[in-house]
Amino acid sequence: MFLLTLIILCMFCTMTNGASISSGTCSVPSSHRLVAGLETQLENSVSQQTSPDPSVLIALNLAEDKNLSVKEKLVQQIKETAGKEMTSGKVALYVLALRSSCENPNNVATTPEKNVNLVHVLEEKTKEEIKHLDYYGTLKTTYYQLALDTLALCVEKNPEVEMAAVILAKAALRNDLQSGGHFFVDTGAMASLALTCVYNENIMLKDSKLMNTFHDALTTITKQILGAQKSDGIIGNIYSTGLAMQALSVTSDFYSAGDWSCQKTLDTVLKEADQGAFNNPAAASQILPSLVGKTYLDVRSLTCPPENVPVSTITVFYTITNELVGNYFSYPITVKVPKGSVLLAVLEEAQRTNPSKFSFQTENTSYGPMVISINNIHASTNERTYWQFLSGKKPLEQGVGSYKPVDNEEIEAIFSEY
Numbered sequence: 001m002f003l004l005t006l007i008i009l010c011m012f013c014t015m016t017n018g019a020s021i022s023s024g025t026c027s028v029p030s031s032h033r034l035v036a037g038l039e040t041q042l043e044n045s046v047s048q049q050t051s052p053d054p055s056v057l058i059a060l061n062l063a064e065d066k067n068l069s070v071k072e073k074l075v076q077q078i079k080e081t082a083g084k085e086m087t088s089g090k091v092a093l094y095v096l097a098l099r100s101s102c103e104n105p106n107n108v109a110t111t112p113e114k115n116v117n118l119v120h121v122l123e124e125k126t127k128e129e130i131k132h133l134d135y136y137g138t139l140k141t142t143y144y145q146l147a148l149d150t151l152a153l154c155v156e157k158n159p160e161v162e163m164a165a166v167i168l169a170k171a172a173l174r175n176d177l178q179s180g181g182h183f184f185v186d187t188g189a190m191a192s193l194a195l196t197c198v199y200n201e202n203i204m205l206k207d208s209k210l211m212n213t214f215h216d217a218l219t220t221i222t223k224q225i226l227g228a229q230k231s232d233g234i235i236g237n238i239y240s241t242g243l244a245m246q247a248l249s250v251t252s253d254f255y256s257a258g259d260w261s262c263q264k265t266l267d268t269v270l271k272e273a274d275q276g277a278f279n280n281p282a283a284a285s286q287i288l289p290s291l292v293g294k295t296y297l298d299v300r301s302l303t304c305p306p307e308n309v310p311v312s313t314i315t316v317f318y319t320i321t322n323e324l325v326g327n328y329f330s331y332p333i334t335v336k337v338p339k340g341s342v343l344l345a346v347l348e349e350a351q352r353t354n355p356s357k358f359s360f361q362t363e364n365t366s367y368g369p370m371v372i373s374i375n376n377i378h379a380s381t382n383e384r385t386y387w388q389f390l391s392g393k394k395p396l397e398q399g400v401g402s403y404k405p406v407d408n409e410e411i412e413a414i415f416s417e418y
């Protein structure tokens with residue numbers, strides 16, 4: 001019985017190449033031999049290429065590649081070349097690549113002295129594309145690049161995205177993305193990703209009727225991409241299939257389940273990958289995301305540590321007073337601590353600023369640190385003395401390890417008897 005189950009499972013494995021299907025998309029695990037092979041190939045390409053390829057960084061990040069040193073090297077190369085003259089689409093890929101690495105493209109250090117706002121450069125380059133279209137009837141580059149521009153501006157939630165998206169959508173409705181007949185699937189797929197982003201994000205559209213235009217454009221492009229399917233699942237050619245898979249996996253609302261077999265496409269792509277079809281790094285970078293079930297839209301949802309937001313501080317007026325033993329004193333000090341700090345941080349900051357007066361000691365107890373001496377005046381069980389803490393005139397109900405003072409609070413420690 002066990003043997004029979006194993007045989008059936010193995011038959012299933014061979015049929016699907018170890019691939020899995022989930023809600024309208026399909027993928028193979030990142031441990032898959034071919035995925036690992038593509039990742040290694042992309043990693044190796046980093047040191048071989050003369051200029052950095054941002055698509056490689058996007059692919060490695062979407063595939064959650066673990067080689068941090070290679071990715072860091074690529075980020076560095078991308079930053080160093082960010083100030084160079086580039087086409088709009090290349091700037092867009094730079095923006096997406098930096099974002100995929102949790103770097104802020106609004107502030108890129110190209111050298112230790114110089115920073116560039118790449119999103120601003122992208123805005124300007126996109127405007128140039130549109131101006132060119134207005135004057136000469138053609139874009140400065142191609143609709144493929146305008147689609148990349150739209151996608152990156154959308155990922156950055158930049159308001160300039162609207163104009164670019166409208167031009168892209170209208171071109172799709174006029175069948176202009178097909179112009180020349182070359183590489184329609186690549187261009188259509190990139191346009192689909194861009195318009196889906198705008199459609200989903202519903203970004204600050206000045207004209208709400210635009211949503212209908214985007215809807216219609218997505219319907220048209222999706223139909224055309226599906227129409228480019230071959231019997232073996234290839235869409236367009238093998239090199240456009242990765243982008244087409246990305247597009248179809250985010251536009252499932254625009255076609256019926258039976259119109260595309262993601263699994264069939266994936267199986268053929270894996271077979272081709274096994275035969276070395278993606279030996280070129282650019283081709284490998286475009287196929288890898290779709291194998292692991294990711295799309296360029298996922299650049300938006302990669303988890304990044306919070307950006308270095310300036311920590312807000314509070315001011316506390318702290319006073320220590322002894323009118324009980326030896327030489328009486330009352331020393332005030334004003335300290336700044338990060339908002340949310342416990343009172344202990346105030347004592348520490350005071351000690352750091354003026355150790356000759358504000359030094360203190362604590363003892364660990366079940367309730368946390370208890371202050372047993374300040375300015376060399378020690379609490380004593382025998383003498384029944386202790387350091388009492390007050391906010392204004394009111395004794396605190398918590399110890400220094402728990403109590404969190406607020407901005408401009410007056411805290412006093414008074415040497416007292418009980």
Ligand code: B12
Pocket residue numbers: 087088089090091093141142144145182183186187236237238239240241243280283286
């Ligand atoms: C637009 C485009 C073109 C345009 C580029 C003109 C322009 N001003 O943008 C034109 C029509 C010239 C072109 C030509 C070719 N292309 Co082309 N092209 C594309 C497309 C759709 C977008 C590229 C792009 O803009 N990328 C974004 C920008 C920002 O990145 P970039 O690095 O600056 O892009 C430049 C290069 O990609 C270069 N380029 C474009 N195609 C090719 C092909 C090769 C082999 C090389 C070395 C460079 C190259 O032109 C881009 C603009 O400067 C891609 C689709 C894709 N999936 O990538 C196909 C694509 C890259 N092209 C492809 C092919 C096959 C060709 C041709 C070899 C077709 C042919 N039979 O002649 C020729 C190149 C011949 C040559 N002279 O060496 C294939 C490459 C597949 C592969 N594994 O090598 C792709 C993937 C399309 C596909 N699905 O088959 N292409």
